[in-house]
Amino acid sequence: MNWLRKFMYGRYGVDALSMTIIIFGFLISIFSPYFRPLSIISTLIFIYAYYRVLSKDINKRYRENQKFLKLIKPVTTRFKKFKTRSEGRKSYKYFKCKNCKQEIKVPKGKGKVRVTCPKCGEKTIKKS
Structure with a gap:
């Protein structure tokens, strides 16, 4: 486990954008047996996600993630509002x-x- 910590030192790691990209790639790979070009697309998506995770340009990856979070903020706040309201309904x-x-x-x-x-x-x- 120590070797992984040493390897990841100075690298960006996993954030909300990279997790979304990985999940999107996984969903596309589910349909890849039915449509051959989807397997290539999902592979490229996974490569990009791992590139972001292993990147040493921390500032650039951080700015990308902040733009992504700003973009999805209306969706997440609406979901949180729905969740809070459904919990308080009783x-x-x-x-x-x-x-x-x-x-x-x-x-x-x-x-x-x-x-x-x-x-x-x-x-x-x-x-x-």
Whole structure:
């Protein structure tokens, strides 16, 4: 195991972009028995992914990864919002403000509750 640590010293390593590239290459390789050129494409994708992992140009790989993370941020924040909301569904009820469309979280089982929007101050009565 020590030889691997010595080998990887000064190299970039695995990040979100390289993992995405590897997964994409794996998915393409699943379909390669049905369409021959896909095996060549998946091989090239794997070579590029390992090139990124073993690269010694750490700053360039870091900038590439940051651009990738900035690109997928809207998708990941939407997924996190969905995950958080689905986890809180048992103890909270969610409403949208009629005025500004802000999402408001209200505890369940409290009966009729007067809800004030934190963004615009609109007051409504909702059943929780």
